[in-house]
Amino acid sequence: MIGSRIKQARRASGLSLRELADKVGISAMSISKYENGQVTPNSSILLALARALNVRVEYFFRTIQVSLHEVEYRKHAKLPKKILRQIEGDVIEQVERYMELEEILPVSPISPFVVPKGLPARVNSYDEIEHITNHIRDAWDLGRNPIQDLTGTLEERGIKIIQTNAVHDMQFDGLAAMVNGNPVIVVGSEWPGDRQRFTLAHELGHLILKERLNRKLEEETAANRFAGAFLVPAAEAYKELGRKRTWFEPRELCVLKKAYGLSMNAWLHRAHELGIINDATHLELIKYFRKLGWHKQEPCDKYSREEPQVFMQLVFHALAEDLISESKSAELLGLSITDFRAIRKVDHVKTVVNQ
Numbered sequence: 001m002i003g004s005r006i007k008q009a010r011r012a013s014g015l016s017l018r019e020l021a022d023k024v025g026i027s028a029m030s031i032s033k034y035e036n037g038q039v040t041p042n043s044s045i046l047l048a049l050a051r052a053l054n055v056r057v058e059y060f061f062r063t064i065q066v067s068l069h070e071v072e073y074r075k076h077a078k079l080p081k082k083i084l085r086q087i088e089g090d091v092i093e094q095v096e097r098y099m100e101l102e103e104i105l106p107v108s109p110i111s112p113f114v115v116p117k118g119l120p121a122r123v124n125s126y127d128e129i130e131h132i133t134n135h136i137r138d139a140w141d142l143g144r145n146p147i148q149d150l151t152g153t154l155e156e157r158g159i160k161i162i163q164t165n166a167v168h169d170m171q172f173d174g175l176a177a178m179v180n181g182n183p184v185i186v187v188g189s190e191w192p193g194d195r196q197r198f199t200l201a202h203e204l205g206h207l208i209l210k211e212r213l214n215r216k217l218e219e220e221t222a223a224n225r226f227a228g229a230f231l232v233p234a235a236e237a238y239k240e241l242g243r244k245r246t247w248f249e250p251r252e253l254c255v256l257k258k259a260y261g262l263s264m265n266a267w268l269h270r271a272h273e274l275g276i277i278n279d280a281t282h283l284e285l286i287k288y289f290r291k292l293g294w295h296k297q298e299p300c301d302k303y304s305r306e307e308p309q310v311f312m313q314l315v316f317h318a319l320a321e322d323l324i325s326e327s328k329s330a331e332l333l334g335l336s337i338t339d340f341r342a343i344r345k346v347d348h349v350k351t352v353v354n355q
């Protein structure tokens with residue numbers, strides 16, 4: 001049991017047997033024996049392993065085991081296996097804490113995820129995706145206005161949203177997967193808010209569309225269309241931009257980005273797929289953006305990042321009702337007791353939570 005936990009933590013940290021052995025100051029053979037369960041490490045070794053692997057000792061004794069299924073990665077082809085394993089390890093670790101907390105709470109205030117009823121069984125064209133996103137907005141009582149807190153909206157519907165900073169170099173956008181029958185969407189924590197929102201909506205698209213897409217449609221294109229349509233319904237896009245346009249002022253797109261949390265580049269794309277601008281204008285605008293470097297870094301204010309709140313809310317709920325201790329709360333949030341106490345004192349402004 002402890003052995004497989006050590007192995008899981010080691011893989012999540014991206015360390016080889018030898019690298020971990022060097023960090024702890026024991027042989028790779030010993031580590032291998034611990035991982036295989038041939039030898040049980042004593043408490044001082046466990047402490048050293050926990051330090052080297054950047055986990056708490058409790059991690060090795062956790063009984064909940066989760067694994068990811070039906071994993072869908074954005075741009076996964078570019079990512080080395082080792083990095084994927086690190087991301088998966090971090091996600092699994094976070095989901096384990098989540099599920100441990102859910103087991104402690106007598107009644108989870110979050111209902112399980114259900115795909116809204118009445119969606120078509122088959123999607124035969126990209127345009128049909130517009131009806132699907134409108135249907136979902138109706139089923140979830142979202143109206144047609146901008147969705148301010150997308151993370152909270154999805155969490156309320158039973159989708160776990162996990163942010164990861166397992167990789168710092170921004171190679172990773174996000175992924176969707178199933179964990180014990182429940183959907184999880186993972187998003188890189190370091191991206192600007194508009195990019196995170198597009199990723200969240202894109203991954204939701206995968207969850208909703210995966211079994212419905214006609215085989216002649218490309219799933220990535222479909223998930224992107226879903227994201228644009230979910231964040232800005234067609235009717236809203238027409239209202240904001242008009243039916244036909246020959247050019248956009250950048251400032252106009254800045255304003256819309258701020259209102260909808262959709263990037264300026266994504267607005268261009270959205271206007272094109274809805275026929276508001278033609279191919280030639282779209283191309284001209286893309287060239288113009290490229291010339292100014294706006295395809296990489298957009299001008300105007302950054303859209304603030306998405307912040308998962310539900311997990312922390314539930315931890316404090318459990319603490320308030322005496323279901324868990326202060327140190328358990330800290331462990332669940334992945335914080336030292338000192339950092340946890342700082343957060344518990346609500347007048348403390350800066351939070352350091354890596355949920």
Ligand SMILES: [Zn+2]
Nearest residue numbers: 073074220223
């Ligand atoms: Zn995708």
